[in-house]
Amino acid sequence: MTTAASNLNFIIAAYAVTWIVILGYLWRLVRKGGRARADYERMAQQRSGEKSQ
Amino acid sequence: MKPEGQLNSSSDRLRDPSAARPPRTSIWLAFVSIGAVIVAQTYAILTSPAEGDMGHLQKIMYVHVPAAWMTFLSFFVVFAFSVRYLWQRRENDDLLAASAAEVGATFNGLTLMLGMIWGRPAWGVWWVWDARLTSTLVLFLIFVGYLALRAFTDDTQQKARWSAAVGAIGALNVPIVYMSVKWWRTLHQPPSSPATLDPRYTMGLRLNAIALLLVMIYFIRKRYEIARLERATEHMAEAAAMGGK
Amino acid sequence: MxxxxxxxxxxxxxxxxxxxxxxxxxxNVVFFLTPKELLAKGTDGVGVPVRLGGQVKPGSVKWNAQTLDLRFIVTDGAREVPVHSTGAPPQMFRDGMGVVVEGRFGTAGVFEATGLMVKHSNEYRPPKPGEEAHEKYKTLIQQSSQ
CATH class of the missing domain: 1.20.5 (Single alpha-helices involved in coiled-coils or other helix-helix interfaces)
Known part of the structure; x- marks a missing residue:
């Protein structure tokens, strides 16, 4: 393997790791956010239901 | 913060006043920031010529250096809001500091990984225990500890106080990491500046830093939104358990 | 409380x-000694594990691709230390580069390196017109060593 070719592997690895971390964390936030929003809305409705009775 | 609470309780009497509506982060900020990273990386890769010593390996700079900068910035946010929490004891400051800490730790881990990937071909080694690499790892471990502390502490006030102390003091390591290459003799080179960087690399680096800054802002905002939602849900659950008052 | x-x-x-x-x-956070500092230690610097850093003196590199034997001189501008190492060097290694070698300074006045790292400066510039990127030059050396 020539140096240039093996260097290309390191460059690709660096950009791949960057995207895995960015998109991975983004995915985690979106999922967690959806769950937190749903829990919040459910609890808020339950509370307003209790109070109006 | 106060007007928000008042507005909420008056316009929405049925809802618990402690559950002031958490903010909502637009998904468009995510699309815009991700798009900015794609544009910045493409521009930088297409416009930068091979470097004299490193050849195309120089292109790892466009991800490694902005990741390090965003690490520093995130932890600066942790510092600012931790100090303000200790001073004014506002719950939301604690949640914002914690959100920035998680994002900062993510960028910190990324910086370390990218540094290793760059170091292997450029230096000949994945890792050395010089002052820059060691202090960066220490910074990472402090904030992993910070997040573990939060995960394992149940009492919210205790959690907030302890993590504000750890966050504020841990962030003091940031200037040490930054200055390590100037104060001590390291394998890692000192920071580049426009004077030591060919103009054909400077623009690409700046664009990538701005793009990653947008990503960081989205990450912290979104994480903060989640923390607010979770805390508001907890408060409502507590209030319900107390008898609906 | x-x-x-x-x-x-x-x-x-x-x-x-x-x-x-x-x-x-x-x-203790000094990662390596310069040739001047190593030589100033006298016999205290001999035979103990130490890192030596400096510039590869231009024109001093002798590389035998058959025996994988590498000799060069590390200089800090003031003093020089000859270094002996075996195995192919990192791809960025070349005349005039910064290096850090790990090993022991022998009694014969030659530093026996067990590890060789390249130290970069904070300058990033493309080769000037007429120059070639050193990557290509190194490729030739690496290929000849295989």
């Missing part, structure tokens, strides 16, 4: 940082 613990813990961490910054550790 709890506040006392926090203040105490904070004081300990601040003390550790202060010690890191101003204390004796400042000497």
């Amino acid at each position: 709890k506040r006392g613990w926090i203040i105490g813990g904070a004081a300990v961490i601040v003390a550790v940082f202060a010690w890191l910054l101003f204390g004796g550790l400042q000497k």
Whole structure:
């Protein structure tokens, strides 16, 4: 393997790791956010239901 | 913060006043920031010529250096809001500091990984225990500890106080990491500046830093939104358990 | 009580940082010695594991691709130390580069390196017109060693 070719592997690895971390964390936030929003809305409705009775 | 609470309780009497509506982060900020990273990386890769010593390996700079900068910035946010929490004891400051800490730790881990990937071909080694690499790892471990502390502490006030102390003091390591290459003799080179960087690399680096800054802002905002939602849900659950008052 | 613990813990961490910054550790965080510093140690610097850093003296590199034997001189501008190493060097290694070698300084006045790292400067510039990127040059050496 020539140096240039093996260097290309390191460059690709660096950009791949960057995207895995960015998109991975983004995915985690979106999922967690959806769950937190749903829990919040459910609890808020339950509370307003209790109070109006 | 106060007007928000008042507005909420008056316009929405049925809802618990402690559950002031958490903010909502637009998904468009995510699309815009991700798009900015794609544009910045493409521009930088297409416009930068091979470097004299490193050849195309120089292109790892466009991800490694902005990741390090965003690490520093995130932890600066942790510092600012931790100090303000200790001073004014506002719950939301604690949640914002914690959100920035998680994002900062993510960028910190990324910086370390990218540094290793760059170091292997450029230096000949994945890792050395010089002052820059060691202090960066220490910074990472402090904030992993910070997040573990939060995960394992149940009492919210205790959690907030302890993590504000750890966050504020841990962030003091940031200037040490930054200055390590100037104060001590390291394998890692000192920071580049426009004077030591060919103009054909400077623009690409700046664009990538701005793009990653947008990503960081989205990450912290979104994480903060989640923390607010979770805390508001907890408060409502507590209030319900107390008898609906 | 709890506040006392926090203040105490904070004081300990601040003390550790202060010690890191101003204390004796400042000497230990020197990652490598320069040729001048190594030679100044005299016999104390001989035979013990140490790192030596400096510039590869231009024109001093002797590389035998058959035996994988590498000899060069590390200089800091003031003093020089000849270094002997075996195995293919990192791809960025070449005349005039910064290097850090790990190993022992032998009694014969030659540094026997067990590890070789390239130290880069903070300058990033494309080769000037007429020059070639060194990557290509190194490719030839690496291929000849296989």
